[in-house]
Amino acid sequence: MVSTHHERASIELMTIYQVSKILGSSLDVHKTFREALNVLLSMMGWRRGAVILQTEEGLLCGMCAVGLSKDESARLNFEVGEGIVGKVFMSGVAAVVPDIAEEPLFLNRTGAVDQSPDETIAYLVTPIKADRRTLGVLTMDRTVTSRTSVFDEDLRLLSMVANLMGQNLLLHRGVSAEQGRLYEEARRLSKALKPVYQVDMAIGESSRMQQVFAEVHQAAPTKTTVLLRGESGTGKEVIARAIHNLSPRKNAPFIRVNCAALTESLLESELFGHEKGAFTGAVGTRKGRFEMAHGGTLFLDEIGDISAAFQAKLLRVLQEREFERVGGTAPIKVDVRMVLATNRNLEKMVAAGEFRA
Structure with a gap:
């Protein structure tokens, strides 16, 4: 003390x-x-x-x-x-x-x-x-x-x-x-600076839609072939156009083909074109959608509905970027960005032998 x-x-x-x-x-x-x-x-x-x-x-x-x-x-x-x-x-x-x-x-x-x-x-x-x-x-x-x-x-x-x-x-x-x-x-500030992705003709602020938009922005500048999957009416064409518009090809053509709306023979002529006299009614040479899309983007919708035989022809074009018109023999080379879309389960189709992997 x-x-x-x-x-x-x-x-x-x-x-x-x-x-x-x-x-x-x-x-x-x-x-x-x-x-x-x-x-x-x-x-x-x-x-x-x-x-x-x-x-x-x-x-x-x-x-x-x-x-x-x-x-x-x-x-x-x-x-x-x-x-x-x-x-x-x-x-x-x-x-x-x-x-x-x-x-x-x-x-x-x-x-x-x-x-x-x-x-x-x-x-x-x-x-x-x-x-x-x-x-x-x-x-x-x-x-x-x-x-x-x-x-x-x-x-x-x-x-x-x-x-x-x-x-x-x-x-x-x-x-x-x-x-x-x-x-x-x-x-x-972090929230304000967080990237908010937008695409033309589409609105979405949810995390899932922002993820989709981010993937669009990521894929667009490349030359990679893109596969879009989703139910009918979910806006696959809108996303395909967004990929085109955000790519270096935005000033070139964007060509769309609905594969499910055409028979196999019509689809081949539609995509690859035909020479004069290739079939009855072919009164002149006609360019196909691949040639029309040269330098731009070709969007093939409902790709899961095409036949196995046509899948083989399409696969060659995807690999070599080369084809012949119907009734023609001269190879035609094209520079085309491919965007494909389907609402089908491709994994099950591959397992069942209905779609080429």
């Missing part, structure tokens, strides 16, 4: 120095406040101490404590105006209880009265303030003897520590608020 006035002043000075050093070492107030309480109690020979702060809900709850068990610390909960703690918080004025056993406003939440029945225990509470607001309270209790029955010096020291804690809390909350603001701003 502190003895002479000179020794007391020296110890107080060292205590304040150590506490301020700890509080300035980190913005983790849970860590620094506990360490500061440890120093305060150790240097001054006090029994127990606690920091009790007001929550967002308005309740006063223990933030950290020294000399109390985990269970005891959990019981440091008060309403504003309740008991010594609540009244000091509400009034903003420090209070001293010379003997907790004789004070009806001391609520004995942690069982302090029962732990030392043969000793007189004093309880000191001082508000923790910052920016003209009371943020919480700092409490301390100690044994009272004939030599330590005056509490002015204890209260002065406790108030100095509470003032340091208040400034530290204000700084911590300011930094936390700024971090929260920066996080929200970063989240907002």
